[in-house]
Structure formats: C-alpha cells, structure tokens
Amino acid sequence: MCDTCGCNVTEGNRHLIEGDGKLAQTESGKEAISVLQGLLSENDRLAAHNREHFDRHGVLALNLMSSPGSGKTRLLEETIAALAGELRIAVVEGDLETENDAQRIRDRGVQAVQITTGTACHLDAHMVHKALHQIDLDTIDILFIENVGNLVCPASFDLGQHRNITLLSVTEGDDKPAKYPVMFRAADLMLVSKSDLLAVLDDFAPNKAERHLRELASTAPVFTLSAKSGDGMASWFDWLHAQHDAIAERVASGETVRPAVQPDGQLLHAHNHDHEHSHDGHD
C-alpha cells in the first residue's frame, strides 16, 4: 500500500487534499486520517498475487466477459479443438450454479474448474486463487477465466488476468458498448460473436458496434467471428498466439502486463512481489 508518499494522488482527487480541500481540514475533537487506497485493495492484492503466479509459470491468463448467452463457452470449445497440439489450455468457469460449462470443457479433454458463485454476480481474485489450486499451471500455456455472464459487475474486479476479452453477440444491440461503458472500456479485445446469424439479423452492424467502442477512447482490436461456422476464427487464433509468444519475452525481462484499463485503485497500487509464492494465508 502506498498511503504515505502520495503517489496515488491523481489529477481527479488532488484538490481534496490541497489548500482548502475537504481532507486538508480536521474537524475539532476528531482526527482525520488520510488513506488514499483503492476500495478493492484487498482484492487487488490477491489479484497481483495471482498474476505473479501466472507469470512464474509462463501462463497467459485471459478474462472472458460478456452477457449470458453470447457464446463464451462455445468459443472456448472450438478454440480448444482448433489449437490442440499448438497451445495447451485450461479453463476456470464462473457461473451462479451448475457444473455444466466445466463439463462441456472437460469433454474436450482439457482441465476445467467450475466456480459456482451462488448469488454473486462476478468472480473475484479470491475465488480464482482457490480455483488455481486445482490446476497444474506447469502443463498449460493459456488459462481462460470465463467470468459470470454479466456486463456490469465483473468489470470492477481484477482477477490477476493479463488481458480482458469482451464478447458482444450479434443477437444483442450494436450499441451495447455505449450502454455498458465500464465493461467495454475494460476490453483489450472485443469479439463480435455469432456472425453466422448476421444474415438473418440485419439490424446489427459490426461497424456501428466498433464505432461505439471507439467512442470509449478504446483502441482495442475488434474481430467479427462465428465459432459455429469458423468464419473469422483465424484472427482470434493469431491474436492468442501473439499474446502467448509475448509471455516468454516478458518473463525474461521480469515484467508483467495488465489489462490496458484498470480501475483507479488497481492502477495505483502496482505491487512488487519479491516474495516466493506461497499459498499460506490466502484461504
């Protein structure tokens, strides 16, 4: 935590602690303690720990987010089949209930751990950390974390992933990025999925979806694809290869990578994990 040196004072909050700012003054009889921590600093600490764990094993961790029913699991099924022999994959599945998605992935012959969140609308770093105990990271190249289908809450919780991928299926509106700016702004890659249905859903325009994404100041690539027909999947596979190839380089230079956009608190709490990995105290 950095609550002393002031490095987490940003242009947005500086006025609060300077001059006549609210935090510069202390009411009589009570003591004001300046804190300046991200609200999710405990989650962020565990997320940094997860990320360090991935880096140490040379595993690329990808967080897959979207509405329910946009085709995340189907995309993974086809990706596992197509990349067999090239990239070794494991999956963490997040749903409120059932093992169904994990079972679909296991049927493709890869490791899958199901997290059932009960009523929680998102995964957090702690849940992912627990799931990691059941995955042998030495035997995989990419870990997909399929988040709970929800365009709101998952965007606020860092899991330790390297990249965020947001799916937008053509059965939804092409203005979804404008309606859910926090989620789409977090995307390092946007996939317009179920493109085989574009022929019958002529009110969805992929270029409009991309324009709405750009209006969030996002430079993330956009691929339009169909896991069912295979159209457009090559760009997705190339992207995965490129991201994975970049890992060896990163590990050699001792650096890590985070999603391009992170909530303020996470961005400001860059962690220096010098300690050896240990699971003590996290469960």
Add this chain to the structure above:
Amino acid sequence: MHELAVCQGLMNQVEQIARRENAECVTRILLSVGPLSGVEAQLLIDAFPIAAAGTIAQGAELTIEEQPVRVKCLSCDAESDARPNRLLCGSCGDFRTRLISGDEMMLMSLELERRENA
C-alpha cells in the same frame, strides 16, 4: 449489485486502519467515486449500513465525492469534460484520449475518535 461486496471490502480496510490508529470508533468515511469505476454511489450508500453493522464504523457517516469524467487528448493535448460513454476530445473530437478523472474508487480518509490513554 456488487456494491455490497465493495462495501464489505471497504469495511475490512476501515477496520485495519482503525486498529492501527487505536481508534475507538470511526465517525466519518470519505470516498471518491467516478462513474467509470463501475460502482454506483447511491447503491454504496444503501449497502453501507448493512456492511457496517457490528463493526467499528457502525453509525459512521459515509460521504461520497463524485468525480467528473475528464479526458486529455493524446492528439491536441486539450483537457475537456466528457460523458461516460463518449470519451472523445471536446476540442478536436479525436477518440484517442486518456481519462484523467472519472474512474476513481478510492477510500480518501477516515475521521475517528481515539481511545483515551492510548
């Protein structure tokens, strides 16, 4: 509705700090929240009494400073106000901007009463 989870995380932080400061009670909590953080100020305020019940911050006043959405243009350098779903430069219209305010989700300060003879 992840605001309750966010509030519970906040209570852990507040309790840690209160212990460290040898506080008897926490009377006020100041947060800084922007619309692009993904949390709703009003929902935090609604969730707060539930999360704070039985903690050292029970009965504390929760104040939330809502931050404006501001961007700095990477092309013309201008700073301007923006909307959460339209982060374009207000001066030249370029989409390549950097957010300089609006995604905060920060615990700014606590006001507390210390124990006597601490």
